[in-house]
Amino acid sequence: MVGEWYFSTLGALVCFSLLFQLLRFIYRHWFRGSFSWEPYRGEWAVVTGASYGIGAAYAVQLAKNGLNVVLIARSVDKLQQVAQQVEKNGAKSQIISFDFASASVDDWKRLENQLSSLTTSVLVNNVGVNVSLPTSFLEMDEEKIHQIVQVNIVATQKITRLIVPKMVQRKKGVVLFLSSGGGVLSPAPYLSVYSGTKAYENALALALAGELESSGVVVQSITPFFITSEMSKIRKSSLAVPSAERFARDSLKSVGYEVSCNPYWFHEFLALVISYLPLKLQIRYVAKLHRGLREKGLRKMSSAEKKSKI
Ligand SMILES: NC(=O)c1ccc[n+]([C@@H]2O[C@H](COP(=O)([O-])OP(=O)(O)OC[C@H]3O[C@@H](n4cnc5c(N)ncnc54)[C@H](OP(=O)(O)O)[C@@H]3O)[C@@H](O)[C@H]2O)c1
Ligand SMILES: *[C@@H]1O[C@H](CO)[C@@H](O)[C@H](O)[C@H]1NC(C)=O
DSSP states (O other), X not given: OHHHHHHHHHHHHHHHHHHHHHHHHHIIIIISXXXXXXXXXXXXXXXXXXXXHHHHHHHHHHHHTTOEEXXXXXXXXXXXXXXXXXXXXXXXXXXXEOOTTTOOHHHHHHHHHHHHTSOEEEEEEOOOOOOSSOOOGGGOOHHHHHHHHIIXXXXXXXXXXXXXXXXXXXXXXXXXXXXXXXXXXXXXXXOHHHHHHHHHHHHHHHHHHHHTTTTTEEEEEEOOOOOSBTTTTBOSOOSSSOOHHHHHHHHHHTTTSOSEEOXXXXXXXXXXXXXXXXXXXXXXXXXXXXXXXHHHHHHHHHHHHHHHHO
């Protein structure tokens, strides 16, 4: 019968597509080769937000791959510690103390001068600011909104436009954007502005990837879920939450494949599961989760305040 034939073909197609997806997933994360960093040896990588967290982990991994690293952030003492780790791996380092939230036109000019003598072939747009507690958009502090947009969008654009034109001239380079799963792969109620800036970074990266496709410069957006760091407030790694080191290592391997990607396997698996859930349900679930986190955070804060008073 026609009906039976129709359903069995459809079933076979669905199974085939699922199997294909599974095989591709396994291949990506466990079998395909790594991006070759060999041609980049001895050249410079600029990492923003490199004094701790994911940025510091990228800096060390880049050094392990033979690149020298310019480390940019505000805390000089912490930058120095990362610089030491970079040098322990046989690479050169430079630290630049810079505040992406409040830099003036002159500060940017100075940064441009400091970078002008280096052959930079890698830019890791890692610096990012988040809210300290999930907060309703309508109740957000205007200053905080400004800071998040200034760092995550305005400064990220500026440094990209500062560094990438020279890569295009040299027909060689890698530009990574630390976007986020929250904002790109799932909605994020109570993290509206942060997740919005991350979605913006992803869109910018995809556009730039298209514009630079035949220029020899590789552009990639990275959309992870949780990673251990100060920002995520998760210190201990687990199956769902890789350490910053593990994450940076996986990320540097997966450069040059997908334009937008999740280098850590469990994050990609999570993204796949999420993609099967109705959007309304995702929004409702995350909203509830973040309301809970906010309440927990507020309770902790007030008990910390209590402690400091005693
Ligand atoms: N952790 C996660 O679970 C996660 C998940 C998805 C995406 N991401 C993204 O990954 C990136 C790194 O996250 P992270 O968890 O490592 O963050 P983090 O622990 O908060 O570290 C942020 C880094 O940025 C620097 N920074 C902050 N504000 C700055 C400013 N105004 N000027 C200059 N430097 C500044 C900090 O150094 P100073 O304080 O010394 O300036 C630090 O080096 C972010 O873009 C984040 O959105 C993180
Ligand atoms: C951003 O901050 C909120 C509030 O502290 C937190 O719940 C969320 O996990 C943070 N996002 C990331 C990616 O760390």
